[in-house]
Amino acid sequence: MRVSINQVKEMKQRGEKIAMLTAYDYATAKMVDEVGVPLILVGDSLGMVVLGYESTIPVTLEEMLHHTKAVVRGTKQAMVVGDMPFMTYHISTEQALTNAARFIQEAGAQAVKLEGGINVADKVQKIVECGIPVMGHIGLTPQSIHQFGGFKIQGKTPEAAARLLDDARALEAAGAFSVVMETVPTPLAALITREISIPTIGIGAGIGCDGQVQVINDILGSFTDFVPKHAKQYAKLASIMSNAIGEYYEEVKAGKFPTEANSFSMDESALAGLTK
Ligand code: KIV
Numbered sequence: 001m002r003v004s005i006n007q008v009k010e011m012k013q014r015g016e017k018i019a020m021l022t023a024y025d026y027a028t029a030k031m032v033d034e035v036g037v038p039l040i041l042v043g044d045s046l047g048m049v050v051l052g053y054e055s056t057i058p059v060t061l062e063e064m065l066h067h068t069k070a071v072v073r074g075t076k077q078a079m080v081v082g083d084m085p086f087m088t089y090h091i092s093t094e095q096a097l098t099n100a101a102r103f104i105q106e107a108g109a110q111a112v113k114l115e116g117g118i119n120v121a122d123k124v125q126k127i128v129e130c131g132i133p134v135m136g137h138i139g140l141t142p143q144s145i146h147q148f149g150g151f152k153i154q155g156k157t158p159e160a161a162a163r164l165l166d167d168a169r170a171l172e173a174a175g176a177f178s179v180v181m182e183t184v185p186t187p188l189a190a191l192i193t194r195e196i197s198i199p200t201i202g203i204g205a206g207i208g209c210d211g212q213v214q215v216i217n218d219i220l221g222s223f224t225d226f227v228p229k230h231a232k233q234y235a236k237l238a239s240i241m242s243n244a245i246g247e248y249y250e251e252v253k254a255g256k257f258p259t260e261a262n263s264f265s266m267d268e269s270a271l272a273g274l275t276k
Contacts (some may be wrong), residue, residue, distance in 0.1 A: 002110060003038040003079040005133045005177040011038075011210070012199040018178075018211025020081075020201055021219070024050050024067045028216060029074035037078060039201075041113065041213060042068040044083045044143070048225075049217040056142045059085040061099055065107045072108035081135055082109035086143040089114050089123050096123040100132050113180065115141035117167020121174040128175035136171035138164055139205065140183035155188045165192055172196045180213060181205040183230070204230030 011018050020039035023029040024046045032040055046067055047059035061084075068082040082103035089096035096114075103109040111133035114120055124134045139154040148154075155164040164184065171179050176198060181189050183204040190208025193200040202209030217223035218231035224238045251257035 002075075002077055005079070005111065008039065008079070008178060008199055009197075012197075018199055018201060020211055020213035022046075022213070022215050022217075023071050023074070026070045026074040029071040029078075029080075032216070033075040033078045039081060039211075039213075040071060040075060040078045041081045042071050042083060042109070043113075043215065044085045045215045046083075047085075049215060049223045055145055057086045057145070061085055061088050061102065065102060068103060068107035068109050079110045080108070081111045081113050082107055084112050084114045089120065093123055093126045097126060097130060100127045100134075101130070104132055111135055111177070113137055115143050117164070118170040121170040124171060124174040124176055134174075134176045135201075136168075136176040136179035137182065138167045138171070138179060138184075139181045142182075151183070153183050153185060155184050161188050164188065165195060168192045168196050168200070172198050178211075181209060204228070 019037050020041055021032050021037050022041045022043040022045055023032050029040060044056040044059045047053040047056045064085050072080050088099045100112045103112050113135040115137040117138045127134050155161045168179055178199040178201055180201045186206025186208055189202055189205035193209050199210035201211040201213045203213050214231055219234050220237045221233040221235050222237040
């Protein structure tokens with residue numbers, strides 16, 4: 001059985017910290033699932049760390065569905081949350097419902113995530129009413145990067161802090177089962193965590209959140225374009241991979257690969273008479 005939204009909410013009630021990681025492919029999702037991480041996000045960060053876009057804005061619904069299917073195939077226990085990309089839920093409730101349904105029905109996800117607070121609460125409510133669990137996302141919402149004018153810390157003034165608290169409350173009232181808080185000062189994130197009944201999942205929001213989410217490429221050190229301040233590198237995979245690729249390249253050039261161990265033999269009498 002996969003992790004349910006009730007189990008996630010119960011973790012908050014028990015004071016049990018909730019770990020969430022992104023994954024975008026079958027093999028990585030399988031590892032995350034086998035470790036026991038309860039929540040896997042197929043984030044639209046896909047666009048930056050896998051597809052090489054400059055932001056998450058160009059990511060399409062079809063790309064997200066394609067990768068969500070792969071993650072679902074690689075997992076057994078984790079709840080898979082599909083991230084709804086830019087402008088796939090803003091235009092109308094009908095559009096939001098149709099696209100949220102595709103993540104569940106076509107891709108096999110168990111929940112969707114969308115960015116925004118009060119401004120998307122009506123869409124969240126309708127999606128939840130149709131039986132699709134929704135994770136909210138407030139603070140620095142990368143799909144609005146042009147509106148913010150850059151990757152800036154959110155909620156630092158009294159007005160901005162109050163707006164974020166209102167956003168969190170609106171998502172809770174709309175029926176979201178949890179809310180991601182991105183790049184929010186630790187004291188504000190802790191206050192919001194205390195003020196709402198649903199779990200908060202922080203990224204760059206400090207230790208006071210109910211859970212944490214990270215982009216897997218950041219914690220594995222496999223994405224080298226930049227390392228966000230909120231990320232800790234638990235490995236440096238990029239240099240391990242680069243060394244291995246270099247060794248392969250050198251061995252092929254030097255005629256050292258493949259060896260007998262990587263090759264297949266046959267009774268060479270079968271070749272008699274094939275050449276003149
Ligand atoms: O797209 C993503 O990976 C996200 C996380 C950073 C929360 O939205």
